[in-house]
Amino acid sequence: xxKLLLILMLCAACASLAAQSKSMYDFTMKSIDGQQVSLxxxxxxxxxxxxxxxxCGFTPQYAGLEALYEKYKDRGxxxxxxxxxxxxQQEPGTNEEIKKFCSNKYNVTFPMMAKVSVLxxxxxxxxxxxxxxxxxxxxxxxxxxxxxxxxxxRSGKPVARFEPAVTPDSPxxxxxxxxxxxx
Numbered sequence: 001x002x003k004l005l006l007i008l009m010l011c012a013a014c015a016s017l018a019a020q021s022k023s024m025y026d027f028t029m030k031s032i033d034g035q036q037v038s039l040x041x042x043x044x045x046x047x048x049x050x051x052x053x054x055x056c057g058f059t060p061q062y063a064g065l066e067a068l069y070e071k072y073k074d075r076g077x078x079x080x081x082x083x084x085x086x087x088x089q090q091e092p093g094t095n096e097e098i099k100k101f102c103s104n105k106y107n108v109t110f111p112m113m114a115k116v117s118v119l120x121x122x123x124x125x126x127x128x129x130x131x132x133x134x135x136x137x138x139x140x141x142x143x144x145x146x147x148x149x150x151x152x153x154r155s156g157k158p159v160a161r162f163e164p165a166v167t168p169d170s171p172x173x174x175x176x177x178x179x180x181x182x183x
Contacts, residue, residue, distance in 0.1 A: 022135075023152075023155075023156035023157065024039050024042075024047065024049070024126065024129070024130075024152055024156050024158075025038075025039050025040040025042070025043055025156045026039075026040070026129075027039045027125060027126045027129070029082070029113045029114065029116070029124070029126065030113060030114040031111065031112070031113055031114065032083075032095045032098060032099045032112040032113060032114055033095075033099070034095070034114065037111070037113065039080075039126070042078050042080075043154075043156065044076070044154050045076050045077065045078045045154060046072075046076055046077045046078070046151070046152065046153060046154055046177060046180040046181050047077075047078050047079075047080060047151070047152040047156075048065075048068070048077065048078070048079045048080070048149055048150070048151050048152075048177070049080050049082060049126075049130075049149070049150045049152070050065060050079065050080070050081055050082065050147060050148070050149045050150075051082050051083070051084045051086075051118045051127075051143055051146060051147065051148055052081045052082065052083050052084070052091070052112075052146060052147060053083065053084065053085070053087065053090040053091035053146040053147070054083075054090070054091055054093060054098060054101050054102075055090040055091065055092070056087070056088075056090040056091075056145075056146040056147065058145070058146055058147040058164050058165075059090075059146075061147050061167060061168055062081075062102060062105070062106035062108055063106050064167055064168030064169045065079050065081070065108075065110065065168045066106055066107060066108055066109065066110065067168065067169065068168045068169070068173070068177070069109065069110040070109075072177060072181065073110075075181050076154065076181055077177060077181065078110065078111065079110040079111070080110065080111050080112075080113060081102070081108065081110060081111070081112040081113065082112075082113045082116060082118070082124075082126075083095070083098050083112070083113070083114070083115040083116070084115065084116060084117060084118040084119075084143075084146065085115060085117075086117055086118055086119040086120065086143070087119075087145050087146050090146055091115060091146070094115075095114050095115055098112070098115065099112060118143045118148075119142060119143055127143065130143075130150055130158070131143060136158055138158065139158050139160070139161035144163065144164070145163075145164045146164060147164040148161070148162070148163060148164055149161065149162040149166070149168075149173070151173075151176050151177065151180060152180075153180045154180070154182075159176065159179070159180055160176040160180075162176075
């Protein structure tokens with residue numbers, strides 16, 4: 001009973017924080033190395049947030065995400081990988097294991113955050129904000145699987161959402177990034 005009450009209080013606090021937030025810049029997360037990272041530090045950049053997993057059929061998208069990052073980072077794109085274990089336990093590792101996997105297998109150099117939940121009662125406040133119709137009416141809705149991508153313009157406004165099957169090298173992702181960067 002105590003545990004349930006604590007979960008309910010946590011959910012209410014997360015919902016309250018998400019409702020008060022006006023952009024992704026209002027959130028702080030932990031990096032995969034355990035350091036606090038204000039997403040406000042990406043102000044003025046185009047940001048692609050992606051919930052990632054190491055043991056998913058979409059995991060090879062890490063290569064495409066890294067290629068996108070290399071192609072556009074000098075123009076102001078930041079890709080932020082956010083590991084989550086919400087779907088079929090496809091991200092079971094520790095942050096250290098995830099970091100090692102990403103580095104060794106895909107040479108990931110874009111920022112990676114610590115593992116969070118993107119769905120359910122323990123959903124991270126950022127994902128409550130991203131999926132809530134009140135705060136993000138155009139791109140709201142639960143994350144359905146790993147490698148869902150949210151694109152933000154330089155002012156922190158969401159401008160696109162891509163479901164997992166849309167690969168990082170697809171023309172629609174490139175077009176949305178080009179538009180957000182302002183060709």
